[in-house]
Amino acid sequence: MTAVKRLYPLIACASILFSVVAVVAGQFGPDPYLDPLNVTISEYAVSDRGGVTEVAMAVLGVGSLALLAGLRATGAPVRGMPEWLLGVWSGALMVAALVPTTPIGADLDLAAQVHRYVSVAAFVSLPAAGALLVPRLASDERWKPVARVVEWVALAGGFGLLAITYVAMPGERVMIGLVERLLLGAEVALLGVLAGWLLWTTVSPRLSAGRLVPFGDRGVARERERVAAGSALGGASWRSAA
Template sequence: MPGIRTRALLALGGIALAAALAVLGHLEVNDDLDPWSLTVSDFAVSDRGGVIDAAMAVLAAATAVLIPVLPRVGAGRPAEVLLAAWTAGLVVAALVPTNEPGAPMDTAAYLHRYASVVAFLALPLAGWLLARHQGRAAPWLRALALTSLAFAAAMVWSAYPGDRVLIGLAERLLILTEVGLLAVVAASCAAVTPVRGA
């Protein structure tokens, strides 16, 4: 099994690649798509199987590489389960498309939505739990976890009573914060000495 540092560095590389792909996915869309009012999923469905779907899959793989490291750095089982839920949510969201913007939601779109909700909530909760085991990174993880939950609340407000006002902006800020949280976890794991017996 690769060492903690190797896995953490692989995860960091995957996170960086996923971020680059997500940016590229926003540059290669038609001009009718507005990043302020449409979600990332709306962009992904316009380019089914394209770079945004690939970015989600790469981010899921980067997290999957990191999960086996957690017990070796002293993290508990709940954090592992939450990171696995984040990973599964990303995989489902990448594989199951949402509906086209403006179209009524079908079963696949609901599955995509709730897989995304699981992912968006699981990662900040995992980050909060992991903060106990990450030394100097703990304040960053707590701040990023709370910020993620605040952006998730903003997105929920926008989706329901807010008539989707700036939902795209809220989601992109949420994603940026969560990717940052995951990068802090990976970087912190790369610098950690393994716990004895793990």
């Protein structure tokens, strides 16, 4: 495996960790009169003078792209719709970070409308990607150990998506900040599981079951050589016995 492939999970894990810490830290910076339980992260970010929240969103988007690149480079079962949805999530995050919404109570301008739609796209795409990945991961020997965890966090993200849809429309935004933060927590957890397992498979060829799993072209080549050598030895032993 090339050094570049090994860098992808490192970048992804570091970006996710940085984003979580930055978002939490950003909650203490804006106007103390803002209630995080009833104010969305985007609205909180408008009053964040240091721009910590926007930076965290952009970094998380970059880290998600690195995660997607790492999954593809190592042959993880993400081809097709899951990789497209992960790409939508990553791109939407970066656009939302660059195009802020309007302050609370102000009319929505064009930039705020763009921010709203890309935020919706981000929130919807990641739980959908997780749901599509579950059967694929379960049928892949390298990823089977985390398939159930991915299923749990994807399900939590789905419930969170339903909850924020209700709160944002008939629920009149009551506790929308809390619901959004819980949804985002489930989605970041999904990214964390994928990035963490990707990193684990790159640094250790032996998974939790204790069985050697070839990973990368060199690993596959070594496994083929071992099987071929074993077959040749078995054939020689059979001929000697005969």
